[in-house]
Structure formats: structure tokens, C-alpha cells
Amino acid sequence: MSIAKPSLTVLASVAAALVTLSAVLIFVVAPEDADQGFSQKIFYVHVPIALTAYACFGLGAWKAYRLLATRGERYDLESYTGVHLGTIFGVLTLVTGAIWAKASWGVWWSWSSNQLVLFLVLFLFYCAYFMLRFSVEPGPRRERISAVYALFGVALIPVSFLAIRLANDFIHPTVFTRDGPQMTGEMFFAFCVSWASITLLAYVMYRVELAGKRIDANLRELREALQT
């Protein structure tokens, strides 16, 4: 039994509503942080964006695995779209993180922070995915090479994610510990809604991008068929 995918219009409307709700929760309901002050509000956009970037890279790797396991051609575009969106959210993670670091600690970047450097490595690894992909002629060979590369990158995700716990640096304090989130209930609720809204927004972007890429591929085939 297959479950029908929800309509894109419905998903986009829910994402828009959630983004609006999260803005209200962040700026009206959630209290100001006693330590960092107003600049702590960046937390509500930076962390969900970073988690979404990991999810997009993970999705790209999962689709790559499906391609290698089943030889299903459709997974190539799905994997590519996941990596593409992961890169967009990766740029956002780096930029919002740098702004937050400057606001709170007075530096844009710290090479001594394992978390920052590992995220940059992950991001650059997936940037190189595009160079590799577009240096190979389209076809099954390119699909397989891209899939293997996307799958290798996924190993960096848990390393990057856990680096914050393994390294005691000053840039990244650990907010989520074994004792639960180190914030008030309102702050945590605002964070969860923001996370849900950005994840859903990314999923809507994924579906739209994928539809565009599929139309593009179909049009190319149609053109070739009509011109022969």
C-alpha cells in the first residue's frame, strides 16, 4: 500500500504559516537570553538551518544509496537535488554562524573550533560534488560516480554533528545535554517550531526543485525525439 504524497500547495501553505508563527514565537514570546541578550535570537534560525543542511545531505546520500542498490534512474536527480539544497543551507549555516559568532564572541570565525572546521570540510566536500558531477558526461557512469561520492560524504555528518560534544571550545556551548535542553520552555518551543518550519520549507524547496529538474530532463528528451 502506498501513501499519497501531500499536495505541494498544502505543504507550501503550512510552511508559510509555520514560518510566520515561528517569527512571532521568537520575537514576541521567547524571553531574551540573560547571558547573550538579544543576539541569542540568531540561535533560532542558525541551528535549524544547520540541522536542515545535515538532513538535505543525508537525503542526498540516502537517494544515492537507493540508486546504487536498485539502479533506479530517478534517484540520480533526487540525490542531486538533496545535495544542491544541502549546499544552499550550508552557505546559510556558515553565514548566520559567522554573524552570531561576531555578535557574541567578537570573531567571525575560529580555526581552533572543531565544529566550525568540520562543518566547513563537509560543505566543501559537497561543493566538490558539483565539480565532479559536471566533469563527467551525462549517463549511467555519471550517475554511479555521483552516487558513490554523495554516499561517502554522509560519513562526515555524524563527525561534524558530534564534534560539538567532543570538543570543549568557547565558540559552541552545548545547549542540548543529557539533562535536556538548557533553555526555558518558551525558548525550546520557539526553537522546535522554527526547526519544523525551516525543515518543511526545505522539503517544499526540494519538491519544487525536483519537479523543475524532471521537467527539464523530459523536455530535453522530447526535443531529441522531435528533432530526429
Place this chain on the structure above:
Amino acid sequence: MSSGEKYVAAAYGVFVVVVLVWVAILAAKLSRLERETGELAGLARARPAVGEHADG
């Protein structure tokens, strides 16, 4: 506006700008697809129908 508020505005502004740029790129792609679909429809119309002789 305090410096903290400026940094928060910058972080949220970057997010909004990137999403808007993505929408603009998508709009450009959509108009290209519309143009290409029109061209293909023209090509399809110009082709003789299946079973129809080329000389009429």
C-alpha cells in the same frame, strides 16, 4: 538600533534574501521552460501526423 539587534537583523535578512534569490532563479527557470515548451509545441505542430504522407 543596538549592535545585537543589527546582527540579528543581518542573520534573518541573509536567510530571507537567500530564499528570495532562490525564488527569483526559479522564476527565471520557469520562464525558460515556458519558452522551450512553446518551441517544442511548434516543432510538434510542424511535423506531419502519423500515417500522413509527407507529400500531402
